Amino acid sequence: MKRIAAWAALAFGTLYFLLPLMGMTEFSLKMRRGVYSLDAYARVLADPKFQETFSYSVIMAVFTILFGVLLVVPTAYWVRLKLPRARPYVEFVTLLPLVIPAIVVVFGYIRLYNTSSWLPLTGTATGTNILLMFGYATLSLPYMYRAVDTGLRTIDVTTLTEAAQSLGAGWVTILGRLILPNVLVAVLSGAFVTLAIVIGEFTMAALLNRPAFGPYMQLLGANRAYEPAALAVIAFGITWACMGLIQLVARLAPKPAIPVKD
Amino acid sequence: MTVQPSPDIKTHRPVPLRGKLPLDWLGLVPFALFVALFLLAPTMYIVVGAFRTIDGTFTFDNVIGLNTASIRSAYWISIKISLASASLGCLIGFCMAAAMTLGGLPKFIRGPLLTFSGVASNFAGVPLAFAFLATLGPIGLVTVFLKTNLGIDLRLLGFNILSFWGLTITYLFFQIPLMILIITPALDGLKREWREAAEILGARGPQYWRMVAFPILFPAILGTMALLFANSFGAVATAIALTGSSLNIVPILLFAQIRGDVLGDPHLGYALAFGMIVVTGIANTIYIVLRARSERWQK
Numbered sequence: 001m002k003r004i005a006a007w008a009a010l011a012f013g014t015l016y017f018l019l020p021l022m023g024m025t026e027f028s029l030k031m032r033r034g035v036y037s038l039d040a041y042a043r044v045l046a047d048p049k050f051q052e053t054f055s056y057s058v059i060m061a062v063f064t065i066l067f068g069v070l071l072v073v074p075t076a077y078w079v080r081l082k083l084p085r086a087r088p089y090v091e092f093v094t095l096l097p098l099v100i101p102a103i104v105v106v107f108g109y110i111r112l113y114n115t116s117s118w119l120p121l122t123g124t125a126t127g128t129n130i131l132l133m134f135g136y137a138t139l140s141l142p143y144m145y146r147a148v149d150t151g152l153r154t155i156d157v158t159t160l161t162e163a164a165q166s167l168g169a170g171w172v173t174i175l176g177r178l179i180l181p182n183v184l185v186a187v188l189s190g191a192f193v194t195l196a197i198v199i200g201e202f203t204m205a206a207l208l209n210r211p212a213f214g215p216y217m218q219l220l221g222a223n224r225a226y227e228p229a230a231l232a233v234i235a236f237g238i239t240w241a242c243m244g245l246i247q248l249v250a251r252l253a254p255k256p257a258i259p260v261k262d
Numbered sequence: 263m264t265v266q267p268s269p270d271i272k273t274h275r276p277v278p279l280r281g282k283l284p285l286d287w288l289g290l291v292p293f294a295l296f297v298a299l300f301l302l303a304p305t306m307y308i309v310v311g312a313f314r315t316i317d318g319t320f321t322f323d324n325v326i327g328l329n330t331a332s333i334r335s336a337y338w339i340s341i342k343i344s345l346a347s348a349s350l351g352c353l354i355g356f357c358m359a360a361a362m363t364l365g366g367l368p369k370f371i372r373g374p375l376l377t378f379s380g381v382a383s384n385f386a387g388v389p390l391a392f393a394f395l396a397t398l399g400p401i402g403l404v405t406v407f408l409k410t411n412l413g414i415d416l417r418l419l420g421f422n423i424l425s426f427w428g429l430t431i432t433y434l435f436f437q438i439p440l441m442i443l444i445i446t447p448a449l450d451g452l453k454r455e456w457r458e459a460a461e462i463l464g465a466r467g468p469q470y471w472r473m474v475a476f477p478i479l480f481p482a483i484l485g486t487m488a489l490l491f492a493n494s495f496g497a498v499a500t501a502i503a504l505t506g507s508s509l510n511i512v513p514i515l516l517f518a519q520i521r522g523d524v525l526g527d528p529h530l531g532y533a534l535a536f537g538m539i540v541v542t543g544i545a546n547t548i549y550i551v552l553r554a555r556s557e558r559w560q561k
Binding site for chain 2: 002006007010012013016017019020022023024026027028072074079082083086093096097098099100101103104105106107109111112134135137138141193201202203206207214217218228229232235239244247
């Protein structure tokens with residue numbers, strides 16, 4: 001009885017999750033009348049707008065990841081090493097982007113950093129790109145910080161730092177050649193989540209008027225029939241690849257010798 | 263002859279000074295600066311703007327101004343959709359997680375299901391809307407199948423993807439996996455001894471669930487529901503890609519307001535955004551408080 005109910009729940013869930021995936025895949029193949037073809041994909045991939053916006057979003061993702069790593073790794077390390085009392089507060093702040101909707105944050109950006117403000121970031125394309133990158137960095141902050149902090153938990157930060165210092169290493173050496181390699185797996189998993197978030201992000205890019213992949217998809221969806229389905233398949237593939245890479249990296253990672261409890 | 267200060271004194275002097283002035287906090291300055299400038303200040307600007315007139319004086323008029331028929335209904339529909347998708351997501355996600363952990367399904371299902379949940383909970387936004395349009399839209403897979411093979415016309419039954427139920431069903435695609443990911447550890451934490459102890463005392467299956475397992479899981483379930491509520495309340499991209507601007511919900515209204523000041527008053531826009539923060543803030547506070555309570559059992 002219990003087992004039948006369990007199978008029923010699983011079957012219902014599987015059906016619910018498979019149908020939209022089948023629906024979008026089937027629809028994306030139907031562009032040519034009567035037969036299945038890859039026409040919609042060919043059309044999408046050949047669209048210069050697709051190439052432009054997609055590479056724009058990938059580049060934005062790379063910069064967001066670099067910035068996020070430079071911001072989060074030293075902070076999380078420093079909090080663990082010197083300011084353990086500040087940890088709950090820093091953690092709380094990193095969770096705030098889950099509380100404050102992205103649309104509200106970007107609304108604030110537009111008012112606070114417009115051309116007549118003290119820091120007119122939206123005045124130039126480069127400035128807006130930087131502002132958008134900061135926005136993406138806030139969106140990925142909860143995931144990045146948690147990943148790095150969990151990674152730091154598995155190493156003995158204090159002993160490693162003291163050992164490096166007694167060998168004459170400065171802070172930059174300690175962070176770059178000691179801490180970062182030790183939490184690389186955690187950093188990578190945070191990076192892939194960031195990649196998945198940034199590539200599909202719509203709200204911030206649309207309201208800051210940047211030519212990103214998310215607004216492009218939305219525009220295409222409003223005007224075309226089959227291409228959006230092809231885009232959905234591609235986007236699902238990217239999300240799947242990002243999550244798969246996280247698991248792969250975690251599996252390939254060398255296991256820490258003795259996990260340190262905090 | 264002048265007395266040279268010995269180098270010893272020079273190098274030693276800063277040490278006691280440094281001992282008095284703790285400088286460790288300096289390491290947090292970059293992070294604090296970033297968060298202050300690009301997360302807190304923009305939010306505060308909106309919150310303060312919600313209580314200000316155009317001249318800069320304090321007022322409640324903007325918040326009171328939200329009380330118009332169209333804005334009220336926007337909040338109401340948003341809250342209804344978030345409630346429906348959160349409670350259904352909780353229910354279905356709980357059933358699936360319980361089936362996986364306690365239902366006696368083969369072990370090999372667990373890994374793929376959790377991985378898929380990780381992917382699906384991140385598959386939101388514009389592409390998700392496309393997937394559901396291709397499935398339940400006017401010429402979507404399921405719609406056409408039901409019509410040609412079973413003679414069921416969804417449109418005649420009153421179903422429309424661009425509606426309350428359409429949006430709720432679509433949101434479930436990221437709500438259910440999130441529930442599975444969060445509730446599975448709690449279900450794993452149900453100790454076998456509790457069930458055995460209950461059975462020895464004469465409890466039957468439903469009784470064990472009603473009087474032991476459910477009270478333990480209750481904070482976790484309710485907390486996750488609050489999180490799912492906030493999750494769908496703030497979802498902008500899926501809603502816009504799915505319905506354009508045909509459905510009057512808060513995120514779409516705010517999006518249109520930022521784009522082109524459709525309310526005709528920037529400060530009313532601040533108030534609208536402030537209302538969103540209040541709703542998601544309450545939901546997240548419930549989540550944090552209840553999560554702390556539920557973690558007591560997971561040691």
